[in-house]
Amino acid sequence: xxxxxxxxxxxxxxxxxxxxxxxxxxxxxxxxxxxxxxxxxxxxxxxxxxxxxxxxxxxxxxxxxxxxxxxxxxxxxxxxxxxxxxxxxxxxxxxxxxxxxxxxxxxxxxxxxxxxxxxxxxxxxxxxxxxxxxxxxxxxxxxxxxxxxxxxxxxxxxxxxxxxxxxxxxxxxxxxxxxxxxxxxxxxxxxxxxxxxxxxxxxxxxxxxxxxxxxxxxxxxxxxxxxxxxxxxxxxxxxxxxxxxxxxxxxxxxxxxxxxxxxxxxxxxxxxxxxxxxxxxxxxxxxxxxxxxxxxxxxxxxxxxxxxxxxxxxxxxxxxxxxxxxxxxxxxxxxxxxxxxxxxxxxxxxxxxxxxxxxxxxxxxxxxxxxxxxxxxxxxxxxxxxxxxxxxxxxxxxxxxxxxxxxxxxxxxxxxxxxxxxxxxxxxxxxxxxxxxxxxxxxxxxxxxxxxxxxxxxxxxxxxxxxxxxxxxxx
Amino acid sequence: xxxxxxxxxxxxxxxxxxxxxxxxxxxxxxxxxxxxxxxxxxxxxxxxxxxxxxxxxxxxxxxxxxxxxxxxxxxxxxxxxxxxxxxxxxxxxxxxxxxxxxxxxxxxxxxxxxxxxxxxxxxxxxxxxxxxxxxxxxxxxxxxxxxxxxxxxxxxxxxxxxxxxxxxxxxxxxxxxxxxxxxxxxxxxxxxxxxxxxxxxxxxxxxxxxxxxxxxxxxxxxxxxxxxxxxxxxxxxxxxxxxxxxxxxxxxxxxxxxxxxxxxxxxxxxxxxxxxxxxxxxxxxxxxxxxxxxxxxxxxxxxxxxxxxxxxxxxxxxxxxxxxxxxxxxxxxxxxxxxxxxxxxxxxxxxxxxxxxxxxxxxxxxxxxxxxxxxxxxxxxxxxxxxxxxxxxxxxxxxxxxxxxxxxxxxxxxxxxxxxxxxxxxxxxxxxxxxxxxxxxxxxxxxxxxxxxxxxxxxxxxxxxx
Numbered sequence: 009x010x011x012x013x014x015x016x017x018x019x020x021x022x023x024x025x026x027x028x029x030x031x032x033x034x035x036x037x038x039x040x041x042x043x044x045x046x047x048x049x050x051x052x053x054x055x056x057x058x059x060x061x062x063x064x065x066x067x068x069x070x071x072x073x074x075x076x077x078x079x080x081x082x083x084x085x086x087x088x089x090x091x092x093x094x095x096x097x098x099x100x101x102x103x104x105x106x107x108x109x110x111x112x113x114x115x116x117x118x119x120x121x122x123x124x125x126x127x128x129x130x131x132x133x134x135x136x137x138x139x140x141x142x143x144x145x146x147x148x149x150x151x152x153x154x155x156x157x158x159x160x161x162x163x164x165x166x167x168x169x170x171x172x173x174x175x176x177x178x179x180x181x182x183x184x185x186x187x188x189x190x191x192x193x194x195x196x197x198x199x200x201x202x203x204x205x206x207x208x209x210x211x212x213x214x215x216x217x218x219x220x221x222x223x224x225x226x227x228x229x230x231x232x233x234x235x236x237x238x239x240x241x242x243x244x245x246x247x248x249x250x251x252x253x254x255x256x257x258x259x260x261x262x263x264x265x266x267x268x269x270x271x272x273x274x275x276x277x278x279x280x281x282x283x284x285x286x287x288x289x290x291x292x293x294x295x296x297x298x299x300x301x302x303x304x305x306x307x308x309x310x311x312x313x314x315x316x317x318x319x320x321x322x323x324x325x326x327x328x329x330x331x332x333x334x335x336x337x338x339x340x341x342x343x344x345x346x347x348x349x350x351x352x353x354x355x356x357x358x359x360x361x362x363x364x365x366x367x368x369x370x371x372x373x374x375x376x377x378x379x380x381x382x383x384x385x386x387x388x389x390x391x392x393x394x395x396x397x398x399x400x401x402x403x404x405x406x407x408x409x410x411x412x413x414x415x416x417x418x419x420x421x422x423x424x425x426x427x428x429x430x431x432x433x434x435x436x437x438x439x440x441x442x443x444x445x446x447x448x449x450x451x452x453x454x455x456x457x458x459x460x461x462x463x464x465x466x467x468x469x470x471x472x473x474x475x476x477x478x479x480x481x482x483x
Numbered sequence: 484x485x486x487x488x489x490x491x492x493x494x495x496x497x498x499x500x501x502x503x504x505x506x507x508x509x510x511x512x513x514x515x516x517x518x519x520x521x522x523x524x525x526x527x528x529x530x531x532x533x534x535x536x537x538x539x540x541x542x543x544x545x546x547x548x549x550x551x552x553x554x555x556x557x558x559x560x561x562x563x564x565x566x567x568x569x570x571x572x573x574x575x576x577x578x579x580x581x582x583x584x585x586x587x588x589x590x591x592x593x594x595x596x597x598x599x600x601x602x603x604x605x606x607x608x609x610x611x612x613x614x615x616x617x618x619x620x621x622x623x624x625x626x627x628x629x630x631x632x633x634x635x636x637x638x639x640x641x642x643x644x645x646x647x648x649x650x651x652x653x654x655x656x657x658x659x660x661x662x663x664x665x666x667x668x669x670x671x672x673x674x675x676x677x678x679x680x681x682x683x684x685x686x687x688x689x690x691x692x693x694x695x696x697x698x699x700x701x702x703x704x705x706x707x708x709x710x711x712x713x714x715x716x717x718x719x720x721x722x723x724x725x726x727x728x729x730x731x732x733x734x735x736x737x738x739x740x741x742x743x744x745x746x747x748x749x750x751x752x753x754x755x756x757x758x759x760x761x762x763x764x765x766x767x768x769x770x771x772x773x774x775x776x777x778x779x780x781x782x783x784x785x786x787x788x789x790x791x792x793x794x795x796x797x798x799x800x801x802x803x804x805x806x807x808x809x810x811x812x813x814x815x816x817x818x819x820x821x822x823x824x825x826x827x828x829x830x831x832x833x834x835x836x837x838x839x840x841x842x843x844x845x846x847x848x849x850x851x852x853x854x855x856x857x858x859x860x861x862x863x864x865x866x867x868x869x870x871x872x873x874x875x876x877x878x879x880x881x882x883x884x885x886x887x888x889x890x891x892x893x894x895x896x897x898x899x900x901x902x903x904x905x906x907x908x909x910x911x912x913x914x915x916x917x918x919x920x921x922x923x924x925x926x927x928x929x930x931x932x933x934x935x936x937x938x939x940x941x942x943x944x945x946x947x948x949x
Binding site: 131190 | 533534535536566575578579582583584585586587602603604630631632633634635636637638639641642645646647648704750751752753754787788789794797798801804805825827857860861864867868871872873928
């Protein structure tokens with residue numbers, strides 16, 4: 009999925025070293041849930057008791073639009089931005105070029121080589137990093153007020169004049185290849201990639217976002233620059249800013265940073281699609297003590313009237329941590345897994361309801377049986393289930409707005425989904441309006457277990473799963 | 484309710500001023516307040532009025548390093564079991580109630596601390612405190628609840644450790660790093676000992692260590708000190724102190740006189756990688772300024788693409804794909820230094836040689852004024868950016884107080900950092916990058932069995948239409 013931070017390797021292979029930094033702290037909920045939280049941050053740009061947060065729409069003299077939340081108490085600001093594109097714009101044979109580019113934008117630009125550029129960033133105490141998703145290329149910029157002009161110039165250089173020096177390209181290539189080599193042995197990553205490969209066969213979403221050893225080995229500086237020139241453009245740019253900056257100052261910064269970009273992007277068309285129907289099961293053999301499964305099927309687009317009910321339904325089934333049905337059945341009652349979760353994610357060109365579970369090899373069949381059963385029972389949820397989920401979703405909404413960084417993420421998510429600032433005011437009412445009939449309708453529409461696509465990595469024993477499948481068909 | 488607007492604490496401003504004039508000393512204005520309840524429970528309050536929410540944490544001054552020998556994992560297992568039931572709360576309802584109130588909750592266990600935390604709208608704070616106070620003394624456990632939860636922690640171990648060769652090597656290296664201190668035993672526990680953990684083990688540990696006089700309450704967010712004081716007295720304040728609470732006395736390290744080496748061969752390893760840990764003092768055990776010097780040293784030597792290791796191994800010599808490392812200074816009895824380098828190809832010999840050359844050089848010649856300046860700026864900037872997040876702040880203060888530091892130590896950290904000189908850094912490097920206090924680990928992507936080392940990992944994929 010979305011990965012490939014600059015220096016992607018840190019995120020993956022050496023994750024344990026970070027854990028060690030906090031003296032090996034173990035939490036009650038781990039990786040599965042952090043994935044979930046991550047998705048929640050991007051999906052549900054839903055609302056807030058918006059009474060006090062004032063979102064201004066700023067238009068620069070040069071015509072670039074941004075949303076702004078002014079907050080002058082601390083002399084710093086965060087700016088987040090995105091271009092349409094992401095890995096679905098990787099040309100065939102250059103899978104991973106978008107992810108490669110995320111790691112190249114602080115590797116030298118204009119007159120500055122990689123070392124000079126990075127030292128300059130450090131001297132300015134600025135933060136700049138990039139991430140790619142399937143549909144978008146994200147940028148994140150933070151600066152202290154006193155360095156804003158200089159930091160803005162550096163950001164402009166990175167976006168407009170990256171150098172792609174040969175030695176820098178090779179260096180990052182080695183890191184990406186190392187990261188791929190690690191990911192190829194990480195059951196979670198393999199299961200995710202395989203799920204998308206099966207669900208979206210023939211569509212750009214099926215392709216590995218971070219590329220393959222073969223494609224990453226071949227990508228050149230010219231390929232990276234060609235991608236940048238196609239994707240970085242004003243017509244798909246979306247910007248939000250939070251912090252110590254006035255609308256006028258933001259207008260100047262927008263023109264300075266983005267003003268020289270081309271007017272329009274040259275994007276390859278991406279077809280609207282759905283995950284394959286009819287059900288699939290794939291097993292990738294890997295010698296690990298615990299199997300990892302990813303499961304899922306199609307869901308509603310973000311602007312479908314049933315999206316919000318689907319989102320609430322997901323909360324009840326597997327999105328609500330310890331309050332969710334799957335957690336209750338798989339973990340709390342039976343101790344089969346440490347983590348089991350689901351999410352609804354509306355990509356731009358397809359929507360998915362998906363989830364994951366990790367359990368010891370001989371219990372994978374049983375775990376999947378239980379998950380299937382729970383999905384089938386989703387039509388029988390009670391008013392109490394619904395009320396509890398609504399109560400959480402509505403009551404916890406302010407928790408998404410308690411830091412500048414989170415506010416910026418929320419607002420950008422809203423913009424990416426094509427909503428206006430007023431959505432925040434209305435969001436809790438949309439959740440409150442969901443009825444039990446809505447849930448039942450959506451369960452029927454979305455959760456046909458005959459369409460379930462499952463990919464498992466490990467050495468799973470699946471006899472029970474097969475048997476119950478046969479019974480279900482026999483009945 | 485104000486999402487925004489109310490004053491951001493002065494201390495952040497001070498830190499920013501310090502960033503501008505890095506060498507100047509400015510005394511930090513206190514941001515957090517601290518007081519004690521009559522039963523001995525410590526309380527830290529960190530007001531932040533930007534959003535109408537609070538972060539509530541209870542920290543126990545106990546962790547995995549306090550476990551009896553042979554019962555590894557019990558501190559973490561008990562943390563899981565704390566979500567079961569009390570007289571007032573039915574099995575598994577703790578998290579569900581919080582969820583219905585619009586809150587999020589979780590917990591974590593380290594070698595020195597165990598913490599339970601929630602984020603919630605401020606109106607719900609009292610309910611939360613009542614619930615947390617209740618389970619501090621009224622936990623109920625039955626074998627029916629303990630048995631499946633033991634399976635859960637075993638699955639957790641498989642997810643985090645057994646499925647990940649890097650984590651397996653980390654575990655082995657830690658075990659070798661500590662000759663006597665229990666930090667060598669993994670927090671999650673050794674698998675064979677976890678399999679035997681019982682309800683009795685958990686209750687024994689609970690009775691011994693969970694009490695108000697062994698706990699710290701931290702509340703960050705849209706509250707005042709007075710509000711928290713009143714609520715804390717009405718909830719936690721009603722619990723009796725436990726005079727039997729055990730103080731932490733752990734076996735300490737003997738002098739370390741020989742370097743240790745480990746090699747883990749695992750076909751799942753990806754690129755070959757080099758790892759090195761050193762024992763070092765922590766912020767608790769170090770002489771004044773020494774831990775700050777170690778933070779700066781490791782920033783210069785190992786953090787990111789401007790670091791010495793990255794420049795030498797990745798940019799100049801091209802023997803590594805990436806490098807990294809850090810100083811971990813928040814242990815009660817010891818800190819540690821860790822360094823890694825992911826090989827560009829399978830040969831780790833040149834990688835290790837270059838790492839040693841970088842470290843020898845810094846021990847002998849120290850760092851430059853410019854490097855030190857940049858490192859100070861970077862660390863203070865991280866500190867400021869992190870202050871945007873009330874949950875991070877609660878964690879920063881909670882962890883410090885739980886290992887016996889004062890909130891004034893936390894708030895004076897930028898100031899202490901600014902005072903470090905190039906001589907201090909050189910001295911820290913020379914004292915603590917000593918191979919006799921180290922463990923070196925190689926992780927090699929090779930099959931365990933008798934197969935030749937050239938074998939590639941094979942994955943067969945079978946597709947079934949179901």
